[in-house]
Amino acid sequence: MSTTVHATPGTPFVEVTREFDAPRDVVLRAWTDPELVDRWMGPRRLGTRIDRWERDAHGGSWRYVNIEPDGTEYGFHGVFHPTSDPYTLLQTFEFEGAPGHVSLDELKLTEEGGRTVARIRSVFQTVEARDAMVAAGMEGGMNEGFERLDAAG
Amino acid sequence: MSTTVHATPGTPFVEVTREFDAPRDVVLRAWTDPELVDRWMGPRRLGTRIDRWERDAHGGSWRYVNIEPDGTEYGFHGVFHPTSDPYTLLQTFEFEGAPGHVSLDELKLTEEGGRTVARIRSVFQTVEARDAMVAAGMEGGMNEGFERLDAAG
Numbered sequence: 001m002s003t004t005v006h007a008t009p010g011t012p013f014v015e016v017t018r019e020f021d022a023p024r025d026v027v028l029r030a031w032t033d034p035e036l037v038d039r040w041m042g043p044r045r046l047g048t049r050i051d052r053w054e055r056d057a058h059g060g061s062w063r064y065v066n067i068e069p070d071g072t073e074y075g076f077h078g079v080f081h082p083t084s085d086p087y088t089l090l091q092t093f094e095f096e097g098a099p100g101h102v103s104l105d106e107l108k109l110t111e112e113g114g115r116t117v118a119r120i121r122s123v124f125q126t127v128e129a130r131d132a133m134v135a136a137g138m139e140g141g142m143n144e145g146f147e148r149l150d151a152a153g
Numbered sequence: 154m155s156t157t158v159h160a161t162p163g164t165p166f167v168e169v170t171r172e173f174d175a176p177r178d179v180v181l182r183a184w185t186d187p188e189l190v191d192r193w194m195g196p197r198r199l200g201t202r203i204d205r206w207e208r209d210a211h212g213g214s215w216r217y218v219n220i221e222p223d224g225t226e227y228g229f230h231g232v233f234h235p236t237s238d239p240y241t242l243l244q245t246f247e248f249e250g251a252p253g254h255v256s257l258d259e260l261k262l263t264e265e266g267g268r269t270v271a272r273i274r275s276v277f278q279t280v281e282a283r284d285a286m287v288a289a290g291m292e293g294g295m296n297e298g299f300e301r302l303d304a305a306g
Binding site for chain 2: 011054060078081085090094100103104123125
């Protein structure tokens with residue numbers, strides 16, 4: 001399935017839309033259960049290890065690493081912001097290779113006819129940080145992750 | 154002291170600069186110690202009660218309420234995102250009267266000659282949410298809080 005990415009020039013936003021051929025409860029579980037997240041999140045050539053995935057009523061925190069075949073690790077971490085809708089996830093995101101640049105990422109899952117549309121809206125602290133993340137190939141890694149998620153479904 | 158507020162039209166950012174006549178360790182404590190936060194945060198006419206202020210190495214969460222003289226309460230909550238610089242605080246912020254609209258707020262404290270400059274950079278999930286928060290009188294309440302902080306110094 002195809003992924004739509006909008007990153008309007010001069011804004012700090014990235015909007016991603018992706019459809020999955022599965023009910024939204026299944027997609028939600030793949031995004032929230034750490035034992036499933038580590039099977040698909042990130043580029044295909046990298047392994048994923050969840051170091052921390054602690055969600056609680058008030059928030060909680062997470063950290064995972066992507067691992068190159070040679071053992072090099074790329075760490076990511078953030079905190080969960082609680083939401084009232086179980087199909088809306090909101091969290092901060094920081095790549096430890098670019099410390100101090102944090103985004104606020106919202107995922108909304110809607111279902112129609114057994115298929116799920118995932119809408120991600122990220123906002124960065126600056127337009128420059130957004131541009132850097134897009135230039136770093138965010139879209140490619142994300143797409144490969146989504147394809148792994150398709151295959152797992 | 155005067156507060157500078159920039160909210161460039163068409164962007165989701167609010168930038169606030171305020172100087173305090175105190176060293177930055179004192180200002181930092183006023184912003185991070187819940188027993189001090191409740192003495193100054195918010196408009197002058199409202200009381201403040203800290204319901205939760207739990208900062209830990211990975212983040213943590215907070216909630217406080219502003220209280221009208223007639224007992225009406227306005228709740229706010231969010232999570233702390235960890236930073237490597239002790240003089241940079243980063244957290245999410247949600248007014249419970251407008252649920253689902255979350256900002257990511259960064260505070261940086263720098264010191265020169267015993268005086269502290271506080272720079273706050275907030276980014277909202279949409280330009281519309283930023284505009285609504287500015288229209289709701291964010292600046293007035295913030296200024297009154299800063300004046301209470303001056304008086305406490």
